[in-house]
Amino acid sequence: MTAQGVFPVIYGICLDAEAIWLGKAPENAQRPVLLSHGAYEIREGLAPLLDLLDRHAVKATFFVPGITADRYPDAVREIHRRGHELASHGHGHKPPATLSAQEEKSELVRGMEALSSITGVKPVAWRSPSWEWSDRTLDYLLEAGITISANFFDRVRPYRHVRDGKPLPLVELPVQWHLADAPYFMYGGQIGRVVRTAREVEELWREEFDGAYAWPGAYFHLTLHVQLIAHPGRLAMLERFTSYIRSQPRARFMTCGEVAATVD
Helix, strand or coil, X not given: CCCCCCEEEEEEEECCXXXXXXHHCHHHHHCHHHHHXXXXXXXXXXXXXXXXHHHCXXXXXXXXXXXXXXXXXXXXXXXXXCCCEEEEXXXXXCCHHHCCHHHHHHHHHHHHHHXXXXXXXXXXXXXXXXCCCCCCHHHHHHXXXXXXXXXCCCCCCCEXXXXXXXXXXXXXXXXXXXXXXXXXXXXXCCCCCCCCCHHHHHXXXXXXXXXXXXXXXXXXXXXXXXXXXXXXXXXXXXXXXXXXXXXXXXXXXXXXXXXXXXXX
C-alpha cells in the first residue's frame, strides 16, 4: 500500500441498537425513550443504509454486540446476506478495562458465539465497546482466534502487533475519533453536547480523506453507528461523501479482513 498503489477505505459500522445504552448503565433498561435511540437503527435506519452501500457497491464491516445479535438475528442475517463482513463488538457493550478477568473473557467469547450461531461464520475481527483494552486483552484475543483489532489510534497505516520483538497473528486497523460519527452526532440527552451539522462533518471527513490519500502508505477508516448516521440528512451526506471517494482513482472500498490480508 504505497502512495502510487491502492488506497484502502474501510467503513466500520457499529450495529449497537440498545446495547450501547445498556452497556453504559444497566439501569437504562428502565428508560424506554433513551433505548429508542437504539431501536431506531433496526426499525428505520439499517435498511436505507444497506441500500446506500449496495448502490455504491461498498462492502462494509459491521461490528455487532452479542446482545444485539441475540435480539435482532434477522438484521444480522440481512447484513450477512448482502455480503458484508460481520465482526464482534463484545457481548453486552461493556468496556474491557472495567471488567474482571473472567467477565472480560466471557464478554469476548459470548460476543463471538452470538454471531457465529446466526451466520455459521466465526468472526475474526473485533472492536472494543470502548476503544480500550485491559492488560489482559491481547492474550484473550489471541486465545480466541481474533486476528484483526480495530481499536488503536497510534498510526495512519495498518500494522501487526508485536510482542518481545516478534510479530503476532493480530493486525491492527487504526481508528481516529475525528473519523467517527459519535463525536459529532451522539447526544442521548447529555446536556452541553453540541450536535454538528452533516455538512460540517462532511467537510472535515473530506479534508482528512484528501490528506490521507496523499500520505504514503496511509488508509482511511471511517467508524459509523447506524443509529447516528442513518437519519435522512446524514444519509444524504454519506451518499455524497461515498460518491466522492468513488471518484478517486486509487480508492478501493474494502472490508477489515481484506485490508488485514495485505499486512505483512
